[in-house]
Amino acid sequence: MAAVSDSDLADNPYVEDPPTSFEDVETIEADAAREQAGKLRAAIRYHDYRYYVEADPVVGDRTYDALFSRLQDLEEAFDLATDGSPTQRVGGEPLEELGEVDHVAPMRSIDQGGEVADVREFDERVRRGLTEYDGPIQYFCEPKFDGLSVEVVYEDGEFVRAATRGDGEVGEDVTENVRTIRSVPQRLRGDYPDYLAVRGEVYMPREAFTAYNRERVENGDDPFANPRNAAAGTLRQLDPAITAQRPLAVFFFGVLDASVDFESHAGIHERLPEWGLRVCDRARVVDEIEAAIDYRDAQLDARDELDYEIDGVVLKVNDGDACDRLGSTSRAPRWAFAYKFPARKEETTVRDIVVQVGRTGRLTPVALMDPVEVGGVTVTRASLHNPSLIEDLGVGIGDRVRIKRAGDVIPDVVEVVEGNGDGHFAFPDACPACGSQVERDGPMAFCTGGLTCPAQRERSVEHYASRDGLDIEGLGEKAVEQLLEAGLVENAADLYELSVEDLADLEGWGETSARNLVDELDAAREPELDEFLTALGIPQVGGVTARNLAQAFGSFEAIREAAEGGDEPAEGQVTLGEAVGEDTRADTFEAVPDVGPVVARSIVDFFEGEGNRAVLSRLLDHVDPQDADHSQGEALDGLTFVFTGSLSDYTRGEAQDLVERAGGSATSSVSGNTDYLVVGENAGQRKRDDAEDNDVAMLSEDEFVDLLDSKGVL
Structure with a gap:
């Protein structure tokens, strides 16, 4: 094939000051289309050369994009695509695997x-x-x-x-x-x-x-x-x-x-x-x-x-x-x-600061840096934790900073060595993922978008199906990502509308795996109330708090009505204190064991969010959370337990369920209101110290089982 020289481009209208508007492809003749496509290919190759090799482009990005788009339109309309066309850079069909190639000459190291x-x-x-x-x-x-x-x-x-x-x-x-x-x-x-x-x-x-x-x-x-x-x-x-x-x-x-x-x-x-x-x-x-x-x-x-x-x-x-x-x-x-060169050590330059949105909506700033060796490991990012730390450090993009690995695991920015003079990074007022308002809670910041925030959405669906949620087998991280990318799922409610046909058409799925997942989802339509609350991923509400809410309110509807300003917990389940704040809804939840002002406010905010309410409304069309079971009576009424370490005969969750179903409370921290600290294997020292400071009785697992037996719980 003959070479293409710059002189051959002299009469090409798409080289210098090219047009960016074109006659509709439906009105152009085939021969004219073929000629125009040939000139466009030659011009685009020339512009690629000027941009990538000469680093001296003669057209702007928008003009280049217009020429490229026109070539794509012509090739598609008139079936003119060739292997060597610039348009083929967009990628062909996926490969089953990468084959092997013998090199024409050895590619030696040095x-x-x-x-x-x-x-x-x-x-x-x-x-x-x-x-x-x-x-x-x-x-x-x-x-x-x-x-x-x-x-x-x-x-x-x-x-x-x-x-x-x-x-x-x-x-x-x-x-x-x-x-x-x-x-x-x-x-x-x-x-x-x-x-x-x-x-x-x-x-x-x-x-x-x-x-x-x-x-x-x-x-x-x-x-x-x-x-x-x-x-x-x-x-x-x-x-x-x-x-x-x-x-x-x-x-x-x-x-x-x-x-x-x-x-x-x-x-x-x-x-x-x-x-x-x-x-x-x-x-x-x-x-x-x-x-x-x-x-x-x-x-x-x-x-x-x-x-x-x-x-x-x-x-x-x-x-x-x-x-x-x-x-x-x-x-x-x-x-x-x-x-x-010697490896970069400890000091590096911050190239960008991005704000990551977590499953609960918490915004975490992350510094993206030039690679630097810290403790024998090369790192390119470090956590800045929260807006307050950014302000305290005065760190901004372009600053030279010192890095350390906290606990030899997570790299942190600990000091600005040389600033760029532009001041510290300005934390956004709006969520970078959904544009919702950002609210500050002490040193931390949260997105208020809830279940409608794209960054929270994928992780909220993952959490809903995870072991900490409803434990739906077959819905791991990769499966959820695939469902979202395919447009089949936007939130947890969509899971229950999946069909075998929808799933079987996905890459890597078949009739059997699709049927198994649909069956798993059907089996998750009547979850226990505490498991459903945990699966929703309400900020600050983990398994212990969810069980306490279930025990206090008895039903999901009661919890929702309390959060939206309706009924309080059923009589006899919790004793409500006098409302002292302007928002009695938060005060209602503070009466639940292990729920403080921050958690109470988080619960109210979750149910108050318009997007969350819309998702919940759809979700409840498919799911019927079961009322809390109080069948074991009040054998442990008035007693509060805290667990630390691992138990041999029960999981921590199972032990907490036993306590709560018998009328007791299971909380996560030791206080003066705690009656027993149950100490399992490999228990941490902090809770034991707290128990001694508050004169709380400590039980081994065997002693805990004996207590349950003596109360008629077992």
Whole structure:
């Protein structure tokens, strides 16, 4: 196929000041459509070259998008799509698995070291190996990219294959995924060779990585640990459409095989851009090893300013003939050396601060940072915990901060070393996920959107089906995510409207698994009241509080009416104190054991939320929470128990149920109102200390069982 030169684009109307509005595709003739599509493809390839290789675009993003969209419309309307078209970067059909590819030439690793003595020793080895070489010994120096190495093959100028490095001899076939990367040309430019196999490094630009991690955190997903992991995971996706959605780029830096010869590494670096292959502009040729060391030090100083991660520099003997004389070992060339940077330690730069929305609506600020080693682990994010901590630290985007790992597990920002001068991060007044008002509760902040907030929605459905909720088998995290992505479920109420046919059509599902889940959901239509309350995920309401509410009110309707300003708990179930606040609804709930002002207010707010009420109304069309069972009477009436440690014959929940069904109370903390602390195996010391301070009797598990037996509970 003939090469396309810049002169061939002279009469192309889509190169300079292109139009962005077009005649409707339904009115254009087929021949005209074919001609226009050809010009659009050529122009888009040119614009890709100017953007990715020259870093000097001649059209804006919106203009480029308009041209690209027009080409898509023409190809779809007239069936004009070709494998080499720029539109094919959006990703093809999912792959069953990544196949294996034999490399055209070994993709060897290179020797490396982090000390200046290692570099000088490398230079000495090179000189010993070139004693009969007459030319000057120069070094070609370039950054060592922290990404994923790939082989990319072109035949007659057309992109035909790409593979990961693998073991150096055989790699994974990632052709369709690499095709989606915009800085990889589908067709070479200029006077290209008939055959070319190049080596490149796929990476995720730092700014794009931060933005992508921000999106993941805001959606409740775990962020990638570093850009390299993000690039590697993206490139190995079985669905090229997923790869196309993620911001990957590539630098080319070597030739594995070609139908032309190159005299030097600098020559390769000069020729690749002529063919449309992007190279790094920080490469240099130096005349001696000391200058190469200076080059490395300069890149170390500049690394934080780059939009890509580098972990050192690569030094190569520049002359091709000298490289041939030096040769290679079985694993590495003798003419190249990687001079590594020291690991970043403890101090790093905050690139972004995102606000993550938890299942209960709590907003947690998270700092996304340049990778830094803390306690032997590389971290790229750290918790800022709450708005008050941000204010206390005075931390903002762009600040240099010190990091520590709390308890050797969770990284925290502990100090601003150098501020950027713009002040601390301004915590949002609206939820980043749904736009609902943010309310402050002491140092913490909460979204008021409830079950209608997208960030809370997925986790609320997961919680509803989890062991802490209604324990619906077959509805784990991945299944819930799949149901939400398919548009089958938006909240817990939708679960009960799923059909076998809906589920069986999903990838990875079948008739049997679909039927099993529908049966599980049917079995969860009459849950115990406390289990249903726990499953709703009311902020601050866990299993113990849910059981106390169930015992106090007896029915779900009574709880809802109390929260909405209706009836109080049934007579004899709790003794209500005199209402002293303006909102008697919260006072009503404070009369329940183990419910304080914060929890009471949270319960009222949950039932008051318009979105929550709408979801509950639909949910109750499918679910009938069972009234609390008081059949065992009042054998433990007036007695309050707290449990610590693990029991052998009961779970903690089962033991608490026994107490509550017999008229007693089970709370989570020891106070002066506690009668017994039941101490199991591996019990914590704090509750035992509290029991001693409040003169509370402590029972072993056997003594607890004896007490229940003596009261006629067992």
